[in-house]
Amino acid sequence: MLTKEENELITRVGRGTPGGELLRRYWFPVGYLRDLTDENPTKIVRLLGEDLVLFRDKSGRVGLIADHCSHRGASLLYGRVEERGIACAYHGWLYDVQGNCLECPAEPAGSMFHLTVKHPAYPVQQFIGMYWAYLGPLPAPEIPKYDVWSRMDGTRSLLLQPRLDCNWVQPMENSIDPAHLQILHQELAFRGRTPASTTRGFTDDVETFEFYETSYGLMKKRTYKNGFADEHPLVFPNILRQGNGTQIRVPIDDTHTRPFFVRFHPSPDGSIVEQADKDIPVTFIEPYKTPDAPHPVGRFDMLKDVQAQDHMAWETQGPVVDRSVERLATTDRGIVMYRQMLKREIERVQQGHDPKGVIRDLDHEMIDTNLLAAIEEMRIGLGRRPAEIVQR
Template sequence: MLTQQENEYLTQVGPGTPGGDLLRRYWHPIALAQDLSDENPTKFVRVLGEDLVLCRDKSGNTGLIAGKCPHRNASMVYGRVEERGISCAYHGWLMDCEGNIIETPPERNDAIMKNVKTTAYPLQIFLSMIWTYMGPTPVPPMTRYDTLFRKDGHRDIRLHPVLDCNWLQAMENSMDPAHLQVLHQEFIGGGRSPVNTTRGYTDDVESFEFYVTEFGLMKKRTYKNGTVDEHPLVFPSILRQGASTQFRTPIDDTHTWHVHINFHPTADGSEPEDAFEPKIEDMGPYKQSPEAMHPQAHFTMHHVIPQDHMAWETQGPLADRSIEHLSYSDRGVVLLRRVLKEQIEKVQRGEDPLGVQRGENPPMINTNIDEDWFAKGFRQAMAEKPAAG
């Protein structure tokens, strides 16, 4: 259980909040690269509680700038792009992708052009997605996780519906191994029937363990048949589970962008040319009506991720942790909250939090994907049936 104050401390994402300061120390995926095109050169995005506009000018520069024009606040999403940048539709003030104001029609106001800048965040296009870093300088490199940077495999992207809830609800689920055997019981039995719906396949499991790693936290599940699975929570907003690296980018306090990048290593270690050009699949919707909120919404529950969305969203747009009753099996959730608080405090002291790398060419971080039974199973299947893929 947390007090309301502790709950806000861990969950708020906006500028100037402790949690928002922590989240601003990382690169986050915020959109698909294909969302910008010649026909649609601007896109409204809300990230970490800030309203922003993605734009691509006619010179090919991509920018992420403040959603409101610095003149008198009209939306830049209606701006017209040209070679030099994006021009506000209202009076034509022109901004480049770095946020410099380079024209101020109808007059030329040198004082404004010299002294005023609009917000512009660094971005990268990588793995068919647009990523941004919204924190203080110096800007760190994107953390070199193996599932993102390894060359010896294929990737695909699964785009899940936007979660109508706070990001931490999804991340607490990543430290909650007990739910698998109950919430997802329709999909994990392998032809067996569960003893009853209350226990599901709980009795398959011998033990759960949790520990802190160099880049986040680990949950470990040991089954009675000797199988072990370990799925790392990659701090702060990623779960690496099997082949998937699951990003939960906070849009604002009560909405979260949910996208999976799946990495499938080649059986022979070869490096395919399209390793960094994933195909994209849209997985939604997971509820009817897609825009509705609980209790008006009806979740489809037709597979694992829709079931997760049901659990996370029905906890509330921002779960009230002052009314929960934690049990022994929730100790991974407790550990996550403790580590999150410690890392927020580190940022408040001016230190880099867990998982931030520095330097020009930081080492690749091994999230143990080759040891993961799911990925291993995929590799074996690929080796036995190379024609499959």
């Protein structure tokens, strides 16, 4: 249980809030390479409660700037891109990717007024088929070389889940919640087995749950009665590494979240594969709710797949779950550890330090989240174990 103040502290994403300042130390994916084309060179992005426009100018530079023009607020989504940047459609104020105003066309000849205008702009990087944004203080850190994102001995694929109508901490707490798999996913994740009791699901397969801190986050571990154990890393602050992929939960604002998936597919013989960013396939998942509206208007299709069940659990907790009225039990120990870590890292930021997972060395070593072991489990598990290969 948290007080209302503690709940606010860890869940709010806006600029100037403690949680929002923590999140402004990390890079987030905001779109795919295919989102910007010559025909459609702009895309609206809402990230950490800020409305932004991603654009590519005719020189090929990509920028991320505040949506509302510094002049009188028209949307720059409708701006005209040109060689030097993007010109607001209303009166033509021209901005480059750094937010410098290069021209205010209707001002008198020789006016230097445009030099006094600075439009909010943020760094963008292209990486593994996506555009990534950083909204924090400069200089920006590096995008960490997690194994799923940076191994070269295979290919990657991308997948975009439907928007979550809830705060980003809810899916993250699920990442460190090992008890739900055997109950919530009992119909879909256990390959046709029928549980003796739908209340208990496959809970009795499990011997113990354990949690421990790692250099990059937290680990949850299930040990089964048949001797098998599985481990799923939570990569701090907003990523689950599960199976061969990472699920990156990108906070749109306080009450909406966008899950970006990146998956790694090892080459059969371990050889290096040259996969161009533009060739990384992207899959878009349709909404799990009908209609696509927050609970209780939108109804989840609970047997569609495991992710639909998870989205149901996270969203129906509420836009921001009230943690002052919950009743934590013994299996929620990992959730307590995650909240303590959030609070600890928020304090580190407040003291002027980099929080966990921020890396500034461009040449840092690849970060091993034990991906290959997870992939091997998926491979040898086929036909040998009951259903634990489909871990969520």
